[in-house]
Amino acid sequence: QLACPLDLGCHSVNPMPPKKGAKTNPAAAEAAKIAGKKEVATKKAAPAKRAPVKKAVEKAEKAAKAVTKGAAIKRTRKIHTSVQFHRPHTLRVARNPKYPRTISQRSKFDEYRILRVPLTTESSMKLIEDNNTLSFLVDLRASKRNIRDAIKKMHKVKVSQINTIVRP
Numbered sequence: 001q002l003a004c005p006l007d008l009g010c011h012s013v014n015p016m017p018p019k020k021g022a023k024t025n026p027a028a029a030e031a032a033k034i035a036g037k038k039e040v041a042t043k044k045a046a047p048a049k050r051a052p053v054k055k056a057v058e059k060a061e062k063a064a065k066a067v068t069k070g071a072a073i074k075r076t077r078k079i080h081t082s083v084q085f086h087r088p089h090t091l092r093v094a095r096n097p098k099y100p101r102t103i104s105q106r107s108k109f110d111e112y113r114i115l116r117v118p119l120t121t122e123s124s125m126k127l128i129e130d131n132n133t134l135s136f137l138v139d140l141r142a143s144k145r146n147i148r149d150a151i152k153k154m155h156k157v158k159v160s161q162i163n164t165i166v167r168p
Contacts, residue, residue: 109139109141109142109146110150111149111150111153111154113139114138114139114142114146114147114150115136115138115147115150115151115154116136116137116138116139117136117137118134118135118136118137119135119136119137134151134155136151138164140166144162144164147162147164148162
């Protein structure tokens with residue numbers, strides 16, 4: 001607010017123009033006239049617009065009454081019975097990766113794992129020469145069917161019979 005333009009010190013003047021539809025202070029209007037400013041005339045609202053304004057006023061009065069009366073929801077606090085604080089159970093979101101972290105792995109139990117090494121002892125060499133028989137050291141977990149498939153893949157021969165022995 002500014003001091004009085006008449007320098008009388010009796011009142012002060014607001015530099016902002018009054019809002020439309022607002023009532024003006026007669027002393028301020030007189031001071032504004034003297035200073036050379038025009039007074040903003042107040043307009044009466046049209047009778048058609050009265051109904052929405054009336055509803056808004058009623059709604060505002062109702063809200064003010066509810067606030068003063070205390071109709072707002074009263075928040076209750078939980079009574080804690082223990083000294084320790086236990087974190088509440090919250091939402092657990094399942095993992096949703098942008099890309100897979102592992103590459104699909106091929107079977108580790110392949111023909112190279114099943115057939116370890118050919119047996120090259122003196123007796124096995126005699127079997128190769130006389131009976132046309134091959135001897136291999138194989139994985140303990142391999143079955144006869146696994147051994148047959150591995151020999152077919154690696155040596156491309158037809159297997160007629162498989163004999164196994166578990167040795168120390």
